[in-house]
Amino acid sequence: TLRKHLPYIKNSFQYTYNNGRIEGINNKIKVLNRIAYGYRNFNHYKNRIRLHFKFKPVAKKSIISDENKSHSRVA
Template sequence: MFYKDRAKLTEEDRWYLDRYLGMDEELHRAYELKESYCCWFKQAKENGQAKIQETKQGLMDFYRKVEQEGIPEFVKAIRTFKNWQTEVLNSFLFGYSNGFLEGINNLTKVMKRNAFGFRNFLRARILLLHKYKKIGSHVG
C-alpha cells in the first residue's frame, strides 16, 4: 500500500495506511514526500517538451520540500538527483531509452552465469542468440 498511488487505494488499504502513518511521524513525512514526487513525475510526463521550465521548477520545489523535512535518506537521494539533473530533465524532453540495450545486457549476464566453465562456447552462443532472436527458435 505504500507503493500504490494514493488514488488507487482501496478502503481497506487506506485504513491500513492511515493506521501505519499514524504510528510514526517520520514515516508519515516520508510518505508525503513520496506522493509529492509521484505528483511531480506525472505532471512532468504529461508536460513533456512543452513546459520544461515548469517541470524544472516543480523539481526545485520538490528539492525544497525534502530539505525542509530533513529525512537523511531523501536528502541523499536529492544529492543524486542534483548531480544528474540535466539528464533527468532531458529524459522528459527526448523519448529515447536504453531499455532495449539493458535487456540485452541482462540476458547476456544470465547466459554468462549459466555457462560457467564453458567460456569458449559462451561467446558463440551470445552472438548466435542475438543474431537469430527474431526466428524464435533456440540456436546453439
C-alpha cells in the first residue's frame, strides 16, 4: 500500500496545498447540525452557519421594493 501511494505522499511534501481547512469547515457544520437537531427553516440554519464562521448573514431581497424602484424611475 505504501509503494502504491508513494508518489502522492511525495507530492504532499513538495506542494503546500491540502484540503484540511475545508474538512474542518465541513466537520463544524456537521457538529452544528447535531447540536441543532434540525432547524424548521433552512434560512435560519444557513444563517447560523454563517454566524459561526463570522460571515455576514444574507438578507432577503424584497421583490415588491425592487418593483417599486423600477416604477418610480419610469414615472
